[in-house]
Amino acid sequence: MANKIILFLLSYLIWLLLTWPFDFSTGQINVQAIVAGFIASILVAMIMREISYHRLARLFNPLRYFWFCVYILVFSYYLVKSNLDVAFRVLHPDLPIKPGIVKIKTRLQTDTAITALANSITLTPGTLTVDYRNDGYFYVHWIYVTTFSQEEAAARIIGRFEWFIHKIFEG
Template sequence: MLRVLYFIVSYIFWLLMTLSLEWDRLAAGAVVCLLTTMIFGKTSIQKHKLLQPQRYCWAAYYVFLLLWECLKANLDVAYRVLHPAMPIHPGIVKVRTSLKSDLARTSLANSITMTPGTLSVDVTDDGYLYIHWINVKTQDVEEASQKIVVVFEKILKRIFE
């Protein structure tokens, strides 16, 4: 059942990418999407979560929050790069996350990369993330988690769990 949904989504993506209605392109897209769905169609998403509308509302809010953080991150990088003395104190810190599913952890790591001054380096199985921080304020695990992770974790928990 989920595979049909994946097929429809990937076919819409193909239509947007080619943007023509000639029959040979439509046929090629159908074959490619069918193969992709058959090979990569295994995921662990529960079906009932796809039917809850409040998750989509939180996801829309999350996109806007991420864009705002991304803009702040760019201004931060511009300040650090153009300053003659380059005010950086880099280091790799360790933070903890309470998210369980792979999809949520991937989103969290990607979001951390787009926020001001942080870049995720590795994630362990028991829920620790290693983060390269361009301006280290604290080396404590709990305090660093408060500063970096919690903003996104609250919303991601409502979207994915």
């Protein structure tokens, strides 16, 4: 129950920030938006599965935030690099691509960490997560396959992120 209330408050706060029904210069308040948001947030809180907060203590570990900030910087660099890479391949007259789906193994365990890693893979150089198998394997679509070896591919695709994500979510 407590989880649902936290979820409700969170979604209601985001709704209020996004619609912003208060106009301070004229003092008017858009009641319609406030009531609609209230109903929508209750629905969201009821439908959503209970999120477990038993690892809540981890949220207060400042070291995680430090690694998260470092990760944002590293990630931004690779995000821009991957975009230039894809832009180059798209605009090149010969379309230099060599696509394929490769399998890589990850040592991450928790759901949050795996989700973060999957999203990082999708947003970085030429790779797109297709599926994840419960025994720790990712299937990744790679726009320019440079190696067939599983270990080599893992090192090239997730080697630079796995360590960070392990530090942030599991360390």
